[in-house]
Structure formats: structure tokens, C-alpha cells
Amino acid sequence: MHEMNELQLRVEKTVVPDAAPEPGLVAPHGLEKIVATFGDIYDYVLPGGSLDPRWQGDYLASVELPFPLPLSWDLSRSVTRMICHKRMVEIFASVVGQVQARGLQSKVSSFGGCFAFRQQRTGAKLSTHSWGIAIDLNPETNAQGSHGSMDGEVIEIFRSAGFEWGGDWSGKLQDPMHFQFCSGY
Numbered sequence: 001m002h003e004m005n006e007l008q009l010r011v012e013k014t015v016v017p018d019a020a021p022e023p024g025l026v027a028p029h030g031l032e033k034i035v036a037t038f039g040d041i042y043d044y045v046l047p048g049g050s051l052d053p054r055w056q057g058d059y060l061a062s063v064e065l066p067f068p069l070p071l072s073w074d075l076s077r078s079v080t081r082m083i084c085h086k087r088m089v090e091i092f093a094s095v096v097g098q099v100q101a102r103g104l105q106s107k108v109s110s111f112g113g114c115f116a117f118r119q120q121r122t123g124a125k126l127s128t129h130s131w132g133i134a135i136d137l138n139p140e141t142n143a144q145g146s147h148g149s150m151d152g153e154v155i156e157i158f159r160s161a162g163f164e165w166g167g168d169w170s171g172k173l174q175d176p177m178h179f180q181f182c183s184g185y
């Protein structure tokens, strides 16, 4: 009945990021708090297993990146914007801005994705990418299950902002390309 309105809303919300600063936003621990902080995505999973497009309108936004990042799957192309959770706009802009401010731009050679509706590569749970609260960097040299080569200062910038680094996970879960704004999941 209200598809037009919803579509408009979705486009507006996608194009105009919610830039309200959230100095108190703390990385949630565990699924219950992730859902409480970033939305109950399970309400948006359709019977066939795909994601209701309303998720994007309700929860996602576009963030402008301070410098262009080459796409890991097509290095001839770069992006200056990415889709993330609307509550993460300022945080992602800030961490990538700090990478630039500290002269570490060359340490981030490619962007492997932020929002993506999918299950974890190593399990049946939804990936934190589904909420748009995780980012993959330099996947070509930081494969899952490897130690990778992520720059230590870049890791520190993300950690200071509240992110967990997948490189700290052990065994086949180790995921050095991956940073997520939550823990215990």
C-alpha cells in the first residue's frame, strides 16, 4: 500500500546520512546488545532467506570517505563513499580520517566491503557486515585463516575507536582484513 513512500524514504535516508554525532556510542558485546544497538535484522529476513530492502531505509546510510579506496575486487576502480549502519557514519569517517591524518593512507591498499548481507564465512550466524558495522581492508594480503599483514598503527586506530580486530581471533577464525564495532560475536 505504501511502496512509493517507502522507496522515497529509503532513497532519502541512503543519500542523506544521519550525521548526528554520537559520542556515547559504545561497541556492543554479544548478539543481544548488537540487536539493541543496531536493530533486529532477523525481523527483516524474508521467508526465502533474503533481506527485506526496508533494512537499508531503516538502518543504513552512506558515509563519505576522506580519501579514495580502491575496490579489492576491481583495483582499477576506487570508492569515496560506502554504505554502513547509520549510527556508524561518524565513526567510520573518523577512523579513516585518522588513518589519513597519521600518514597511513598507503597502508590501506584496498576496500573489501562494509555492508553486505551474508552469513559468516566460518559459521551459520549472520556476519556483522549484515548490520553495516564491519569493514574489510586489504583482503588480498589478509586472507581469513592467515596472520595477514595489517599495519600495526592502522589496527591501533581502529582499536582506539572501539573496534575489534579479526586478526586477534584464533585458528581458522582469524580474519586480519576485518574490523567490527562490537565484540562477543
Ligand SMILES: [Zn+2]
Residues within 6 Å of the ligand: 129, 134, 135, 136, 177, 178, 179
Ligand atoms: Zn569482514
